[in-house]
Amino acid sequence: MSAVQNGDRESFGRLVARHKVPIVNFLYRYTLDRDLAEDLAQEVFLRVFREARSFDPLRGKATTWIYTVARNLARDVARRKKFELKANSAFCERRGRLTPADMATSLDDDPVSALERKETMKAVRSSLARLPEKYRAVFVLCELQELSYQDVGAVVGCSEKTVSSRLSRARDRFRREMEHFVGTRR
Amino acid sequence: MKPRCFLARRLFSPWLDDRLEQKERGFMEDHLAHCQACAERLRSLRGALDQARFLEVVEPGSGFEAEILAALPPVGHADDPARSGSSALAFRGERQGVRWLPHLGLATATAAALLVGFLVRDFLPFAPGPANVETLGTDGFASLTPTPVEVRGSVTDHLNRSQAAFLQLASLAGQAPRDELHIIQSELELSGLRPRTAALRRVVPAVEFDWKNDVLVYLDATKVLLDRVERTVRSRPVSGETVVLVRQEVLGSNILDTIDALQRSFADGPVWVTADGKQRPEGRWTRVAPDDDVNLFLEGKNRYYAGDFVGAAQCFEECNRRFPRSWLGRDASFWQGQSALQCGNVSEARGAFSFVGKATFRLDPLGRKLVQRNREMGALSFEVKSSSSDAGPSGCMLLTGEADCLDTNTFVIAMEVESNDFEQLVEVSASAPAAMGIRRMADYFPQLVEIRLGPDAKELVVIRRSAIAGKNGRFRKVAEKEGLDIVRLLETLSVHEQKDEKAQPDAGHPPEVNPDGGRPDDRR
Numbered sequence: 001m002s003a004v005q006n007g008d009r010e011s012f013g014r015l016v017a018r019h020k021v022p023i024v025n026f027l028y029r030y031t032l033d034r035d036l037a038e039d040l041a042q043e044v045f046l047r048v049f050r051e052a053r054s055f056d057p058l059r060g061k062a063t064t065w066i067y068t069v070a071r072n073l074a075r076d077v078a079r080r081k082k083f084e085l086k087a088n089s090a091f092c093e094r095r096g097r098l099t100p101a102d103m104a105t106s107l108d109d110d111p112v113s114a115l116e117r118k119e120t121m122k123a124v125r126s127s128l129a130r131l132p133e134k135y136r137a138v139f140v141l142c143e144l145q146e147l148s149y150q151d152v153g154a155v156v157g158c159s160e161k162t163v164s165s166r167l168s169r170a171r172d173r174f175r176r177e178m179e180h181f182v183g184t185r186r
Numbered sequence: 187m188k189p190r191c192f193l194a195r196r197l198f199s200p201w202l203d204d205r206l207e208q209k210e211r212g213f214m215e216d217h218l219a220h221c222q223a224c225a226e227r228l229r230s231l232r233g234a235l236d237q238a239r240f241l242e243v244v245e246p247g248s249g250f251e252a253e254i255l256a257a258l259p260p261v262g263h264a265d266d267p268a269r270s271g272s273s274a275l276a277f278r279g280e281r282q283g284v285r286w287l288p289h290l291g292l293a294t295a296t297a298a299a300l301l302v303g304f305l306v307r308d309f310l311p312f313a314p315g316p317a318n319v320e321t322l323g324t325d326g327f328a329s330l331t332p333t334p335v336e337v338r339g340s341v342t343d344h345l346n347r348s349q350a351a352f353l354q355l356a357s358l359a360g361q362a363p364r365d366e367l368h369i370i371q372s373e374l375e376l377s378g379l380r381p382r383t384a385a386l387r388r389v390v391p392a393v394e395f396d397w398k399n400d401v402l403v404y405l406d407a408t409k410v411l412l413d414r415v416e417r418t419v420r421s422r423p424v425s426g427e428t429v430v431l432v433r434q435e436v437l438g439s440n441i442l443d444t445i446d447a448l449q450r451s452f453a454d455g456p457v458w459v460t461a462d463g464k465q466r467p468e469g470r471w472t473r474v475a476p477d478d479d480v481n482l483f484l485e486g487k488n489r490y491y492a493g494d495f496v497g498a499a500q501c502f503e504e505c506n507r508r509f510p511r512s513w514l515g516r517d518a519s520f521w522q523g524q525s526a527l528q529c530g531n532v533s534e535a536r537g538a539f540s541f542v543g544k545a546t547f548r549l550d551p552l553g554r555k556l557v558q559r560n561r562e563m564g565a566l567s568f569e570v571k572s573s574s575s576d577a578g579p580s581g582c583m584l585l586t587g588e589a590d591c592l593d594t595n596t597f598v599i600a601m602e603v604e605s606n607d608f609e610q611l612v613e614v615s616a617s618a619p620a621a622m623g624i625r626r627m628a629d630y631f632p633q634l635v636e637i638r639l640g641p642d643a644k645e646l647v648v649i650r651r652s653a654i655a656g657k658n659g660r661f662r663k664v665a666e667k668e669g670l671d672i673v674r675l676l677e678t679l680s681v682h683e684q685k686d687e688k689a690q691p692d693a694g695h696p697p698e699v700n701p702d703g704g705r706p707d708d709r710r
Contacts, residue, residue, distance in 0.1 A: 028244045168199030178234040
């Protein structure tokens with residue numbers, strides 16, 4: 001990162017190569033839009049390059065800092081697209097359509113597994129979409145990206161205790177949404 | 187739900203992450219061994235989390251890195267870190283920097299000059315003004331250079347074509363709450379300003395007014411506001427964004443007089459005045475198509491906070507009448523009730539609040555709030571459930587009314603709640619301090635430490651901190667005397683409450699409010 005701070009583009013290329021998959025996946029899980037996630041990830045890395053000098057290694061890890069940039073950007077976009085996100089997920093629910101992501105992942109499976117997988121992914125996406133932003137961020141970072149509480153706290157700007165509390169609520173909400181989706185509500 | 191179950195479920199998450207302390211782990215193991223419901227719930231949670239990992243892993247496209255590298259600024263460019271010394275991105279979840287913030291000041295000055303010019307009705311030749319935010323450099327404040335703006339014609343030539351627009355700007359400058367961008371945005375739309383933006387653009391050619399991309403017009407320029415504006419504007423693509431800041435002080439110390447004068451001079455546009463500067467409820471209002479339920483609802487809320495309670499009640503009533511199946515139905519009813527109360531129309535308020543089922547109300551001693559008198563409020567829990575925790579759940583506002591009639595040590599919010607709803611309430615209270623109801627509750631009772639389910643699973647019991655943690659807190663004493671840990675302490679609490687209830691058969695109901703407005707008897 002220090003090399004990037006000095007404008008070393010080769011180092012920046014390595015940094016992108018190293019972090020692109022987790023960042024793109026974080027953004028995908030956060031926005032639930034694959035194309036948008038890639039676009040945002042590119043913007044994230046461009047910002048990282050532009051603002052590299054503002055990174056202070058004494059205040060945290062580079063990974064966490066990049067996640068912070070990504071989360072802020074994704075949150076801003078999510079705010080704009082909040083209703084679209086909901087509408088899209090509702091639309092998918094109503095029509096039971098396969099999204100491109102479903103299709104991509106179902107190609108290798110047998111039809112029954114593919115259908116099950118499709119349904120599960122649809123439920124997961126739908127449940128994620130229904131989580132409030134601050135819960136979704138913590139849920140995705142902790143549960144899916146498997147960051148530590150400390151790192152997540154640095155990304156979202158709160159204490160570990162708050163992360164723990166939000167994660168607990170996020171998980172419970174997620175569970176309820178999943179139950180609701182599969183029709184096994186208590 | 188039993189208190190032990192409630193505690194156990196709060197520990198599910200750290201249990202899964204193996205972050206429990208020895209004592210808590212022992213409690214969980216013991217509880218899960220004996221409680222089928224909690225064990226089942228934990229299994230359900232585990233299953234859901236396992237399923238979450240079904241979400242596919244996305245691989246970036248093949249050209250991903252190449253596109254990024256191609257988009258890097260050229261060597262030596264202002265954005266090149268090798269050259270730049272700016273510090274624009276913050277850590278720990280803070281928002282990005284303020285690279286164009288100084289230009290807000292320029293925009294402020296320009297807009298203020300416009301308004302001043304308007305007020306004195308003078309023909310001001312326009313001075314160098316703000317640069318479009320799109321054109322700003324990124325290499326720190328020092329390198330920013332204002333872009334001269336050429337203005338053709340006189341200001342008032344243009345102003346005459348957009349009087350209502352400036353009237354609206356001026357009114358907002360004086361009256362707008364300082365942190366409610368979205369509300370102002372909605373107001374501008376509702377006020378019909380949009381068609382006049384072309385005229386505004388002619389007046390301030392350096393500023394882009396583009397309603398297609400969520401134009402943001404914002405006024406006043408306090409530090410808090412600047413931060414907020416900066417965050418909000420930066421949260422969107424810069425292109426097409428506009429921030430117009432008008433320093434209130436430029437308009438004179440008595441902005442209300444200014445507004446009055448403006449209103450008298452140009453009475454062709456609406457001026458909504460927030461008479462008491464009341465904090466508006468938080469909301470995420472977005473632009474909506476005209477003449478639909480959302481629009482009516484927003485207009486109702488605008489009118490409410492402008493002090494036009496009659497108009498507000500009409501809007502909410504119309505919203506429900508014309509769109510009976512709207513998702514805003516409950517909220518509209520609630521606000522209709524609030525508006526009617528503000529008008530002193532209790533009967534209409536009762537009707538509007540009828541959605542809470544069998545609850546009956548009476549006015550509190552001040553005559554401004556409904557005090558809920560009946561514990562059967564099943565619908566209310568649904569209301570809370572359906573509200574966004576960030577938007578100020580209306581259910582909690584009703585709780586505020588209840589809080590007035592509670593005694594000073596322990597009060598019982600008497601309403602039917604399901605366990606889920608209760609958790610939602612706790613969640614709201616803990617995670618959304620900005621939510622109006624909870625905030626008001628906190629104002630009333632800053633000592634509140636806990637809201638939890640009562641022993642009969644049909645009450646929310648709120649216990650003051652001093653009752654537990656204070657030096658002389660009665661439950662603290664009990665705990666010390668009996669050597670109880672917190673789990674046991676809570677159990678003890680419930681035992682005490684049960685004893686209290688036995689002592690007072692009607693303890694589950696809120697204490698009566700004395701007709702003369704005095705505080706109820708302290709049951710403790």
